[in-house]
Amino acid sequence: MGWEEELGEADRMWRTYIEMAKHLNSHLQQHLQRECDLSAADFEVLVRLTESERREMPVAEVAAATQWEKSRLSHQLTRMAQRGLVERVDSNDRRYPDVRLTDKGYAAINKAVPEHTEMVHALFVDVLGPERLAGFAQACADVLRALDEHRERDCSL
Amino acid sequence: MGWEEELGEADRMWRTYIEMAKHLNSHLQQHLQRECDLSAADFEVLVRLTESERREMPVAEVAAATQWEKSRLSHQLTRMAQRGLVERVDSNDRRYPDVRLTDKGYAAINKAVPEHTEMVHALFVDVLGPERLAGFAQACADVLRALDEHRERDCSL
DNA sequence: GTGAACGGGTTGATACATCAACCTGAACAC
């Protein structure tokens, strides 16, 4: 019963942020899903793969770029391979297979990126304008730094 | 191949925000899970239930408060009931059953809320400080408004 | 060489999110 009535300014602002993040995220995701038939996870993996000119890279590299757990990535690649967006390729070293972007995957991401970028600008970048955006980003960077420090402290215990 | 190299200021700032949101979220969630054995979904439902003095409310009310789909909520309540955090109660109107917070659920949320709040302050509120926090929240509110307008435009098409 | 340790990947189990299909009892038309 009722921390609610006693919420401070700060907590209400926190809730505003949470609301914003939730809605913005789900809006972008739904758009991607409806217009391009890609989940956020698909999008992320495909973007990383385009960062190689060969459209192909070791799984470990994708894992590093996305910061995903190996297991999560493996499952995701399996599903994406089933849908023909990527394919697994045996490289020289048979232990560490590569992933390659298929033509279908290439087409999908080339359609999705501009649309997604446009949406981000319309809903976020342009809403804030240059100065406020810079302040916002700086705030985010500071929170990120605080998180890193906090994580370090946790590990060294 | 390579929008990456041509990313503008704005896009890099967008990525900073995305990174921050991702890390902050996962940190808070992991803390909640490890320390209190509650998922974010559990936490949300439990908080809503404490907003009634009777520790009990119609399912529809929880749905309205959380803004979840009825199906998602139903599944979640099933799992939470299995773990003894809540129980379903037949109300007068047999169509619309209530959900009640069990003692176990009450204990769990009473442990979790202060810890969670403390974490939010340490990682977010205190990092930004009062003025920057206010600016940040205002930015979030503006983005939220833009989202609403955008949604309206979509519907009226 | 033999085998222990290790990094990297896959698999299975469980929890969560979303969609579509369905159930159920009240309210309304007639």
Add this chain to the structure above:
DNA sequence: GTGTTCAGGTTGATGTATCAACCCGTTCAC
């Protein structure tokens, strides 16, 4: 009454996230 409609809930199927267990080549000790 009979039946239609409808709001609110449940169920099942599929996709996604996370954890633990396992597998498999290479490397290194001996």
